[in-house]
Amino acid sequence: MLQTATLQFLKDLEKHNNKPWFDENRNRYEAAKTDFLAFTDTLIDSFGKKDASIAGLTARECIFRINRDIRFSKDKTPYKNNLGVSINKGGRKSMLAGYYFHLQPGNKSFMGGGVWQPMPADLQKVRQEVDYNFTDFKKIVNSKSFKTIYGSLSTSEGMALSRVPKGYDTDNPAAEFLKFKSYVAMTPISDKQLTDKGLLKQAVQAFETLQPLIDFLNEALEA
Secondary structure (H helix, E strand, O other): OOOHHHHHHHHHHHHOOOHHHHHHOHHHHHHHHHHHHHHHHHHHHHHOOOOHHHOOOOHHHOEOOOEOOOOOOOOOOOEOOOEEEEEEOOOOOOOOOEEEEEEOOOOOEEEEEEEOOOOHHHHHHHHHHHHHOHHHHHHHHOOHHHHHHOOOOOOOOOOEOOOOOOOOOOOOOOHHHHOEOOEEEEEEEOHHHHOOOOHHHHHHHHHHHHHHHHHHHHHHHOO
16 A cells, blocks of 8 residues: 555645755655655565566666656656656566556556557567467457456557558458557556555556566567
8 A cells, every 4th residue: 555645745746846846845755755666666576476577676676757858848847746667577668568557646546557659660579469369369358357457458549540550451350459559458546545455456466467468568579
């Protein structure tokens, strides 16, 4: 579980997103970060028993900076109003598929994972794997546990092409999945769940359900 004070800090940061306020409340930020890191380390330790590829990671290798890159953005607010970790083989900078936990109050938190906007060559590898092994892929995304927790792969705006990519026939059985530009599945977490003792168990179950998809994607990416 996470501390209520961690959520409250992020709520306040959203209202006061400027450097003077952040500097005055740096101790609160450090406490929130420590809380989030501790939860992440526990999650890695627990789920690492099921997925050995992430077992040796530490939370500090996975957490994203709270500072925003504002160089090319019209939005000049300096800080993110969330905390996130990418638990991938190799850490957050890895190009492999992995797991993600996003903490953002206001019932905007979620967890899940996959591979987000891979480079063209890597995306082609994934699409080829989906095409060649569509029966196995369908078993993963159509499994009862996957549908119960995630429903389906994320189809939010920008996730997929409007047409089947070049090199594939429109009547290909895997056509709808070959359109994807990112192969990601997410499930929401309420603010109440974030501070509940069952959060760790819920996260481990969600990641365990996602693991077959992660393994499938990484088999393609590491080929």
